[in-house]
Amino acid sequence: MTSIDYRLPQRRVLVTALPGPRSAALTARRQAAVAAGVGSAAPVYAADVDGGVIVDVDGNSLIDLGSGVAVTSVGASHPRVVAAIAEQAERFTHTCFMVTPYEGYVRVAEELAALTPGGFDKRTALFNSGAEAVENAVKVARLATGRPAVVAFDHAFHGRTNLTMALTAKSMPYKAHFGPFAPEIHRMPLSYPYRDEAGLTGEQAARRAISRIEVQIGADSVAAIVIEPIQGEGGFIVPAPGFLATLAQWARERGVVFIADEVQTGFARTGAWFASEHEGIEPDIVAMAKGIAGGMPLSAITGRAELLDRVHAGGLGGTYGGNPVACAAALAGIEVMRSLDLPARARAIETAVVPRLRELAADTDVIGDVRGRGAMLAVEFIRPGTDAPDPQLANAIAAEALSRGVVLLTCGTYGNVIRLLPPLVIGDELLADGIGVLAEVVRDLTR
Ligand SMILES: Cc1ncc(COP(=O)(O)O)c(CNCCCC(=O)O)c1O
Numbered sequence: 001m002t003s004i005d006y007r008l009p010q011r012r013v014l015v016t017a018l019p020g021p022r023s024a025a026l027t028a029r030r031q032a033a034v035a036a037g038v039g040s041a042a043p044v045y046a047a048d049v050d051g052g053v054i055v056d057v058d059g060n061s062l063i064d065l066g067s068g069v070a071v072t073s074v075g076a077s078h079p080r081v082v083a084a085i086a087e088q089a090e091r092f093t094h095t096c097f098m099v100t101p102y103e104g105y106v107r108v109a110e111e112l113a114a115l116t117p118g119g120f121d122k123r124t125a126l127f128n129s130g131a132e133a134v135e136n137a138v139k140v141a142r143l144a145t146g147r148p149a150v151v152a153f154d155h156a157f158h159g160r161t162n163l164t165m166a167l168t169a170k171s172m173p174y175k176a177h178f179g180p181f182a183p184e185i186h187r188m189p190l191s192y193p194y195r196d197e198a199g200l201t202g203e204q205a206a207r208r209a210i211s212r213i214e215v216q217i218g219a220d221s222v223a224a225i226v227i228e229p230i231q232g233e234g235g236f237i238v239p240a241p242g243f244l245a246t247l248a249q250w251a252r253e254r255g256v257v258f259i260a261d262e263v264q265t266g267f268a269r270t271g272a273w274f275a276s277e278h279e280g281i282e283p284d285i286v287a288m289a290k291g292i293a294g295g296m297p298l299s300a301i302t303g304r305a306e307l308l309d310r311v312h313a314g315g316l317g318g319t320y321g322g323n324p325v326a327c328a329a330a331l332a333g334i335e336v337m338r339s340l341d342l343p344a345r346a347r348a349i350e351t352a353v354v355p356r357l358r359e360l361a362a363d364t365d366v367i368g369d370v371r372g373r374g375a376m377l378a379v380e381f382i383r384p385g386t387d388a389p390d391p392q393l394a395n396a397i398a399a400e401a402l403s404r405g406v407v408l409l410t411c412g413t414y415g416n417v418i419r420l421l422p423p424l425v426i427g428d429e430l431l432a433d434g435i436g437v438l439a440e441v442v443r444d445l446t447r
Pocket residue numbers: 069128129130131132134157158159160228232233261262263264265289290
């Protein structure tokens with residue numbers, strides 16, 4: 001990425017051991033004030049963030065390969081986004097769209113209708129978090145169909161509210177001891193090519209799920225299928241070709257609402273505006289958040305007008321939903337994504353990074369799979385000579401990479417996946433340095 005004037009030097013520089021003294025002091029204060037249940041991957045505190053770097057309170061400049069969990073695709077302080085936020089905030093920060101509406105919300109809805117897959121008439125509702133978007137997509141589907149059941153999949157993550165915990169597949173840390181969970185949520189097997197039996201095609205995997213839905217639930221009881229086109233927290237699992245299309249076709253035939261949870265895959269992250277495009281599917285409703293607004297909290301559902309307009313007036317909403325400052329950030333962020341062609345940038349990142357990951361996999365016996373699309377890439381770690389997950393190794397790699405100045409995130413049902421989510425505005429050299437550190441760490445820890 002050469003056409004960006006970054007505000008901060010795009011470099012990896014360590015001036016202290018990590019965490020430095022100021023971060024350590026903040027951790028002590030945090031322990032006396034912040035609930036222990038709120039975790040952090042990195043024990044360092046951000047002071048300034050721009051492009052592909054996070055500068056911590058001790059002056060260390062770290063390479064960001066996490067984007068705050070796939071949020072800051074345009075960076076965490078892009079000047080156009082910052083200017084739009086300031087300009088809006090100087091006029092008003094809030095009126096509540098349910099009280100006194102404002103144009104920014106409408107403009108975001110118009111943009112999302114144009115950007116999301118599908119040429120049909122669409123409507124949008126705005127919220128604050130991804131979980132809220134998923135919750136409301138399910139509300140719409142249940143009202144529109146008059147049916148109760150919702151189908152979710154193995155390895156899914158959809159949020160931390162009661163319904164989205166029910167939809168989420170992993171107990172610890174997301175669900176453990178927080179039940180009981182919402183009823184009428186049914187889990188079906190996913191297409192997980194690396195761990196499926198050899199030769200299982202996407203269509204066969206979909207037929208396996210469909211037959212269970214029909215036998216265990218009954219299609220005419222199913223309001224919706226909720227699925228991530230690429231599982232995020234579950235391990236960046238790209239389903240086999242045909243899996244999503246077969247499910248979507250079945251849903252259409254049986255009047256089941258197909259909800260694509262594109263919270264993590266949306267907004268150019270996978271090399272298209274939305275990951276559904278790679279599979280040629282047009283979801284009835286798309287839930288989105290994360291990359292939508294340059295770091296500001298905003299989420300949305302955009303879907304078929306005949307579904308969303310079925311809801312009675314006042315049935316969708318919330319105090320902050322579609323906050324005007326967040327909407328201004330979204331409009332600016334989308335403009336940046338268009339002007340820099342960030343879907344193409346994500347594809348370029350894939351082209352640059354995947355060969356290096358595959359070379360690393362060939363050089364070591366601890367990598368079971370390299371996968372992903374665009375700038376949503378992952379390495380699954382296993383114990384040598386087996387396909388047994390190795391979460392300890394993945395965690396050790398992330399910790400060692402941080403000590404060398406690179407922020408990496410893990411994920412996966414088994415905790416054994418290192419994921420790469422660089423800001424899409426990261427420069428080529430900085431990205432190459434970050435991937436080089438990852439490769440160096442893997443080799444150092446496994447020789
Ligand atoms: C596909 C998908 N749907 C929904 C969500 C939920 O989005 P919220 O904005 O965190 O509610 C996510 C959030 N993923 C990051 C979770 C981080 C954590 O909580 O530990 C997602 O990836």
